[in-house]
Amino acid sequence: MSIENVANIIKPMLEGAQVTVLLFLIAIVAAIPLGFLLTLAIRSKLKVIAWFGHAYIYLMRGTPLLLQLLFIVFGLPLLPIIGEYMVLDRFTAACLGFIxxxxxxxxxxFRGGLLAIDKGQYEASQVLGLNKWQTTTRVILPQMFRIALPAIANESVTLxxxxxxxxxxxVPELLHFAQTAVNRDFTIMPFVIAxxxxxxxxxxxxxxxxxxxRRFTFD
Incomplete structure (x- = not known):
């Protein structure tokens, strides 16, 4: 395969990679704060909110992501009455599904990170005269994030x-252009490049x- 042919393969694949990276950035920026809100929900003293949080997490973790994407893209428009208002752009629908x-x-x-924090941290904060907000923002959240960071990194790579x-x-992303090139040129090189x-x-x-x-460890 000539350099020119490789260049012709790589160019559209790089365009697909831009879509891949864009979806990743949108999903990670929105999913992390939403995940933290869900953590607060399941720890809520209001049983209705806690139940909703647990039910949501069970549903999303218990069904395949692919099924959720197919439901959002192709299923929502088929809902009676409101279906016509649920037609979304494919990329927007995919972002919503990933988020x-x-x-x-x-x-x-985040729940695991909070559970890993010793209860003595809360007691020490009270002794120091910190209120609930100060305890949460200055003591608990930094420790929770430090503990959760390796798992967040792993989940981000999976994303x-x-x-x-x-x-x-x-949605034409990296793999789409790789498959297209394989079907067109009858070579596995696009898969290798992908x-x-x-x-x-x-x-x-x-x-x-x-x-x-390293930064959080040194801090």
Whole structure:
């Protein structure tokens, strides 16, 4: 295969990679705070809110992400009465599906981080005269984030790889262009290039989270 042919393969795949990265950024930025809100919900003293949080997490973690994407993209428009108002752009629908799904996983990560904090931290904060808000923002949340950071990093890498599911809902991302090139040129080279691009993205992400871990460890 000539350099020109490789260049013709790589160009559209890089465009697909932009979609992959964009979806990842949108999903991670929205899912992390939503996941934290879900963590607060399941810890709420109001049983209705806590029940809703647990039910939501169970539903999202208990069903495949692909099924959720298919439901949002193709199922919502079929709902009676409101279906015509639920027709979303494919990329927007995919972003919504990833955000709703990963928020449930981040919620469990944050819950585990909170459970790992010794109760003595709360008592020590009271002795120091810190109010509930100060205790939460200055003592609990920094420790929770430090504990949860490795799991967040792992889930983020999984999110990058799961963007390949966009192929199933006809959103042209990296894998879509790789498959198109394979069918057109009858060569596995596009799959190899796609794998390299995924590795570069996940390597960058891994290095970023390692930097964050070192920073929080030193702090």
């Amino acid at each position: 709703l799904n990963y928020a449930a996983y981040f919620a469990e990560i 990058v790889k799961d963007t390949a599911l966009l192929y199933a809902v006809a 794998g390299i691009i995924y590795l570069l993205i996940t390597m960058t992400l891994t290095l970023f989270f390692k930097w964050l871990e």
